[in-house]
Amino acid sequence: MILTLARKELRSLFAAPSTWWMLALLQFIVAWFWLARVDDYLQVQAQLAQMESAPGATIAIAAPLVNVLAIMLMMLIPLFSMRLIAEEHRNQTWLLLAAAPISPAHIVLGKFLGLLAMLSLIIVATGLMMLTLWLGTPADPGLIASNLLGVWLLAASYAALGLYFSAITRQPVVAAFAALSVSFGLWLVELGGGALRALSPNLHFQNMNAGLVSSVDLCYFALFITAFLLLAIHHLRRELEG
Amino acid sequence: MASPVTLSAQHLTRFHGRQCAVNDVSFVLRRGEVLGLLGHNGAGKSTTLQMLAGALPPSTGMVEICDISLARRPDLAKACLGYLPEQPPLYRDMRVDDYLRFAARLHRVTPARLAEQLQLAKQRCGLLDHGRRLIGTLSKGYQQRVGIAQAIIHQPTVVILDEPTVGLDPAQLREIRDLIRTLGIDGSVILSTHLLHEVEQVCDRAVILREGKLIFDGSIDDLRQHCDIESSFLQLTAERPREAALP
Numbered sequence: 001m002i003l004t005l006a007r008k009e010l011r012s013l014f015a016a017p018s019t020w021w022m023l024a025l026l027q028f029i030v031a032w033f034w035l036a037r038v039d040d041y042l043q044v045q046a047q048l049a050q051m052e053s054a055p056g057a058t059i060a061i062a063a064p065l066v067n068v069l070a071i072m073l074m075m076l077i078p079l080f081s082m083r084l085i086a087e088e089h090r091n092q093t094w095l096l097l098a099a100a101p102i103s104p105a106h107i108v109l110g111k112f113l114g115l116l117a118m119l120s121l122i123i124v125a126t127g128l129m130m131l132t133l134w135l136g137t138p139a140d141p142g143l144i145a146s147n148l149l150g151v152w153l154l155a156a157s158y159a160a161l162g163l164y165f166s167a168i169t170r171q172p173v174v175a176a177f178a179a180l181s182v183s184f185g186l187w188l189v190e191l192g193g194g195a196l197r198a199l200s201p202n203l204h205f206q207n208m209n210a211g212l213v214s215s216v217d218l219c220y221f222a223l224f225i226t227a228f229l230l231l232a233i234h235h236l237r238r239e240l241e242g
Numbered sequence: 243m244a245s246p247v248t249l250s251a252q253h254l255t256r257f258h259g260r261q262c263a264v265n266d267v268s269f270v271l272r273r274g275e276v277l278g279l280l281g282h283n284g285a286g287k288s289t290t291l292q293m294l295a296g297a298l299p300p301s302t303g304m305v306e307i308c309d310i311s312l313a314r315r316p317d318l319a320k321a322c323l324g325y326l327p328e329q330p331p332l333y334r335d336m337r338v339d340d341y342l343r344f345a346a347r348l349h350r351v352t353p354a355r356l357a358e359q360l361q362l363a364k365q366r367c368g369l370l371d372h373g374r375r376l377i378g379t380l381s382k383g384y385q386q387r388v389g390i391a392q393a394i395i396h397q398p399t400v401v402i403l404d405e406p407t408v409g410l411d412p413a414q415l416r417e418i419r420d421l422i423r424t425l426g427i428d429g430s431v432i433l434s435t436h437l438l439h440e441v442e443q444v445c446d447r448a449v450i451l452r453e454g455k456l457i458f459d460g461s462i463d464d465l466r467q468h469c470d471i472e473s474s475f476l477q478l479t480a481e482r483p484r485e486a487a488l489p
Contacts, residue, residue, distance in 0.1 A: 004347040015335040096331035096392065098297035100348040101320035241316065242299025 001102055005110025010117050013080065019118075022079065026072060027125060033068050034129055037061045058140040062130050063209055066147040069126055070205055073119070073155050074183050080118065081162025082176035084111045085236075089170045104236035108229055112163055119155040123148055143211040150208025153221040157201045158183055160228035167232040245273040247309070248322075248430045249294065249400045254303035256289055263289045265454040266303070271400065276426035278445035279434040286454040287434040288328050291404050294432070295325035308399055321350055324398035328405055330389025334378030338369060338388055341377055342395055349396035363395040366421055368414070382409040390418065394425065401425050403433040407440060419444050442466075 013019050041060050048054040085107075088094040097107055127148050133139040162179040169175050183201075190200035197203045201224060204217040249271040256264040264286040271277050281287050292298040294305055296312045296319065305312040310319040333341060342360050351359050364370050367387040372380065377388060386409050393401055406422070407415055422444050425431050435441060441448050441462065448465055450458035458465065 001348075001350075004344065008344050011340075012333060012335060091331075091333075092327060092329040093331040093333060095292070095295070095297050095325070095327040096345065096348070099295040099320060099323065099325040099327075100345075101317045101350060102348060103317065240297070240299065241313070242301075 001106045002110045002113065005102075005106060006113035006117065009084070009111050009114025013114065013118050019080070022076060023122065026076060026122060029072065030065065030069055030126055031129065034061070034065055037064060056140060057133055057137045058143045059211075062133065062139070062144055063147060063211075065130070066126070066151050067209055069123075070151050070154055070202070070209075071187075073122070073151070074158060074187060075180065077119070077155060077158040078162050078165075078176040078179035078183070080115060081159055081179060082166055082172040084115065084163050085166040085232075086169055086172040086175045090172070098240055104233045104240060107236060108163065108167070108233045112159060112229060115159045115163070116156055119159060120152065123152050123155065126151075140211075146208045146211050146213045149213065150205045150217075153208075153218075153225075154201055154205045157221055157224045157228075160225045160232075164228040164232040164235075167235050245275070247271070248273050248307065249432065250306045251290075251294060252304050252306075254290065254293055254300045254305070256286075256293060256298065257301045258289075263454050264293070264300075264451075267451070267454075267456045268303075269449050269456065269459050271430045271432055273399075273430055274427060275430045275447060276422060276445045277430070277432045278441035278448045279432060279451065280436075280438070280441060280448055281434075281451035282436075284453075285451040287451055288404055289454075290451065291325075291402050291432070291434055292327070295323060295327075295402050296320050297325070297327075321396075322399045324349075324393035324396065324401045326389045326393040326401075326403045326406055330385055331392070332377045332385055332388060334376070336377055337373070338364075338375055338377060338380075339373040341388065342391055345392040346395045349398075351396050359395055359397065363391040366394065366424075367391040368417055383411060383414050386410060387414070387418075390421070397429075399429045401429060401431045403431065405435055406433055407435065407437070 038061055041057060085094075088097065127144070130139070130144050130148075133144075158179070161183060162175070165178040165182075166172070166175040169178070186200040187202050189196050190202040190206075198220075201221065204220045207214060207217050247270050251270070252268050254264055254267045255262065267286075267290060269277075279287050279290065289298065293300045293303075294307075294312075296305070296316055299313070305319075307319040308322045310322070312319040336344070339360065342363060343356060346356055346359055346363075364373060367390050369384070369387055369391055372384060377385060380388065386406070390403065390406055393403065403422070407418055410418060419440070422431055422433065426444075426446070433445070445462060447461050448458065449456060
């Protein structure tokens with residue numbers, strides 16, 4: 001049942017031209033940045049060769065690229081997630097799901113997985129770009145893997161957040177704005193420093209960006225995602241079952 | 243009457259904020275029956291049907307479908323139920339076949355029976371030539387048919403249709419009425435409408451709502467008894483005198 005909903009969600013995401021435009025734009029910017037980093041690296045390569053422990057190509061090129069991808073996903077995911085449930089309410093298609101023998105948990109998980117599948121494609125595309133590093137230099141597969149895992153978990157967190165806001169409002173634009181405000185706020189919290197930093201998904205992503213995969217960060221992401229999915233399920237359940 | 247009860251609504255009440263949209267409505271539906279839900283705009287017809295379909299929780303009262311409580315086992319109860327809302331719940335960017343397959347899977351039609359059920363639903367609703375069309379490009383009448391096909395694709399015992407004949411031309415109207423009659427042979431159908439002659443033609447029983455209250459529940463013959471059906475409807479639903487309207 002969850003898979004039926006996820007497949008449907010993935011299909012309707014790809015049925016919208018705006019999805020293709022956003023994906024193309026994202027891919028273009030990531031590729032541009034990638035080439036710019038490679039270019040910079042090649043220019044300083046001569047100096048780097050003189051240094052004792054010079055940064056490798058992976059940490060100089062791949063890690064900053066994933067960092068840029070993370071910030072772009074923060075801005076783009078609300079645009080994808082806003083429609084998930086809010087639009088069903090607006091187009092009255094919600095009643096099809098509401099009258100079907102499925103639970104709110106099915107709906108929320110199905111939609112979350114559908115969106116996550118699409119986001120995984122973006123991350124896989126970026127991963128493929130990084131594989132080209134091996135064409136010119138030995139790269140660090142561990143660092144690349146931790147970066148990709150980190151950005152995937154970050155994307156899943158933003159998707160869960162966006163899904164929650166899409167569940168509690170009937171206006172997709174409001175859902176997008178709310179999700180963007182919260183994720184941007186959490187990003188600023190991380191930049192601001194202090195004890196509150198631990199709340200921000202970005203801080204936990206930064207560790208993985210640097211190549212450190214710790215169970216604390218993994219737990220944090222699992223908690224963040226579960227919390228927002230449960231909130232969304234709870235909200236829909238109250239709406240359906242009183 | 244010996245036939246078993248397929249749907250029973252007991253003391254349904256629903257508040258929208260402080261306004262009472264449906265007030266203590268009770269009735270039952272039996273197998274082999276087509277029930278017409280009549281009332282003016284704003285009488286609470288759609289709200290009642292949404293509660294019967296499990297899409298809106300009643301403030302008080304309960305619904306049982308095939309003797310299963312909708313509040314306690316929504317998954318089991320809803321499996322016996324097909325529902326067409328007032329505005330057909332269509333995804334405009336999907337093809338008719340894909341949409342109907344999705345609706346069938348949502349209602350737990352097994353993959354083995356999917357193709358057969360899809361064909362049957364399309365045939366019943368006159369959609370055989372429209373499977374590859376995008377729903378958004380169909381005319382209103384055809385969209386309405388897709389909505390009906392979605393409600394019957396899993397062959398539910400109880401079919402709830404909210405104004406199913408809106409937007410259909412006279413030929414389609416006749417086909418859909420015939421379809422509703424066929425559905426009422428094995429299962430049971432509840433439909434809402436403004437059109438009195440429609441109730442007269444397809445329904446066995448009528449329930450009339452006024453301002454959220456049930457004011458008539460009986461066979462079409464009962465309704466017809468006094469004079470013609472139109473004037474008895476108008477008589478029943480006529481505005482009450484001002485003083486009587488106050489609580």
